[in-house]
Amino acid sequence: MKKDIILSGVGGQGILSIATVIGWAAIKNSLYLKQAEVHGMSQRGGDVQSNLRLSSDPIFSDLIPKGECEIIISMEPMEALRYLPYLKKGGWIITNSAPFVNIPSYPETSAIDADLHRDANVISFDSDQIAKDCGAPRSSNMVLLGAAAKYIEILDVDNLKDGIRNVFARKGDKIVEDNIKAFEAGYEIASKK
């Protein structure tokens, strides 16, 4: 079994924390893992992505081939579109619907939505707002991870929660609790859709 996931967003939105949590859970489950990240220049307000590959068998490429990605988890709606050629037809896009506008030519919401829905299954909602609603405004990324949880399949929900507890442990109990709350809120939303 394998699962190829692309995480996307804008530098600073916290996609690497999502990757770290999934990575922790994957190792706990003795899965093979490769995780390509973006460091350096593009982190400054530019588009960032991470290719996350989980498998029960050894993995060769650090990069996901076109058409093999099963889930795009995106902190930003337009950023999800950038990786469509990598997504299987009928794959899942779990995205924050709140745009991050730091460029002058940012496209219309309707145009973004049309392309999101063209070939993929989509769960799109304002994860920033949900994070604020549960009193954890900085945990929008964990809301999205919660929403993506049941599609990750190769790891179960409790594995991922353990991952959150472990990855955020050094930041204190309050931060762990906030992130778990955010994760659960995201999970709820996806279950209703």
Add this chain to the structure above:
Amino acid sequence: MSEKTLLLGDEALALGALHAGLSGVYAYPGTPSTEITEYIQGSPLAKGRNVHCQWSCNEKTAMEAALGASYAGKRAMVCMKHVGMNVCADAFVNSGMTGASGGLVVVACDDPSMHSSQNEQDSRFYAEFAMVPCFEPSSQQEAYDMVRLAFDYSETYHTPVLMRLTTRMAHSRAVVKTSEMREENPLRYPEDQKRWVLLPAVARLRNEQIIKQYAEYEEDSSKGNILSEGKAKTGVIACGIGWNYLMENFSSKPDFPTLKVTRYPVSKKQVRLLASMCESIIVVEEGQPLLEKALKGYLPTETEIKGRLDGTLPRTGELTPDVLRKALGMPEKEACAKSDVAVPRPPALCMGCGHRDFYTALNRVVKNYPTARVFSDIGCYTLGYLAPFHAINSCVDMGASITMAIGASESGVHPSIAVIGDSTFTHSGMTGLLDAVNMNANITVCISDNLTTGMTGGQDSAAFGRIENICLGIGVPKEHIRLIVPLPKNYEEMERVIKEEIDYRGVSVVVCRRECIQTAKRHLKKQ
């Protein structure tokens, strides 16, 4: 005891070096190499052993310090991005001539596709012309294991070893299994003193010996490079991470013959053996077509050589599993259609960054001087080229702002303004400033000082607390070393100071100082 850890390729290499008995890492930050040194800086093992891990001023000073450590019998490593190899080339190439005593490993991280760089140069060429063996791991585990092999090889042959990583290898994580920890080398003065003094008479003898050794490296590489037999018209040579992209397309061992290359110089015998099994060979290598060119030569060969030069693979840019698929004639997989809605989102200076305020003030002054040119340099502030600032006219190499401003000024460009960061200034700007002073060049040097090496993530800057004294020592008149603080409330004063120094005929330095907001945030959190 063996442990399993999730590590970036950079980190795997760093840990491998520590476990192999490293005594010092010498480096200047540069994407994608920075995390190697940072990992060692954060390692309790390194701290316990007192492993040297402080940043050097530039790649040349780093290379030379490491060579000194090797002279003293210790294992030393030098890390840099590919263009850093240009800066340390003098030291690197001549370290090939002196050779090493303690294991000496030079790590160059290449950046195909230029994610964070100004060119796509391939560091394997440096190994070839310095006649130094080159190792190129294809996985994080190999990065960990190979660095120990590289240290051992360096000590056996008394040669530096170049380790080449590319961006994906450097910045991708996988689980790495560690091996036993080794002690550091004791201090040991070299027995063969002579080879360290490269007078022509000595160097000529060394040259003979190194040429002989280079042939042995070729023989040795065939023990590391893996030839797999097969029967098909086309065989494949895949180097470094290219091997992964090849294998990604097959669920079992492919039926065509392959040669997996992780060590150079590649053995001619092995390549000929591969060629005897097929009619054509596709050469898969990240970066420039080094091996492909070597196989192709100038005259026709019996075996057809394919790769980047004939269009089988793209001429430039990073390899991917998809370009390999195409090269092998395999069909594309079905995927979602590309979106034309997504627009590029280029990187930008952070909100609240001091460079922003500096460029705002500079632009307001410069607009009154239609003939002004601003020569800039390598760092976050290079982003001042983009909207909304459009503030700079050049970005070439570390330190080129000051020296290009000199040449332009002497050719009649006025005002001739240099913009350089604090860390870039101590990396390669100081000597240029001395030239300017000696020539009494009519230039205005603006040092945009954010008290850190910002672009690579906020490493310590060698310039910290020293800039004014350095400029003074170099001979810039005290009254023309000006300090401004880049904040919107200071625009008027900033503009006045910049204008005054532009109008002064001679070398002046405007230090524009405010801490990088990223490191400032971190410092605040720590308090």
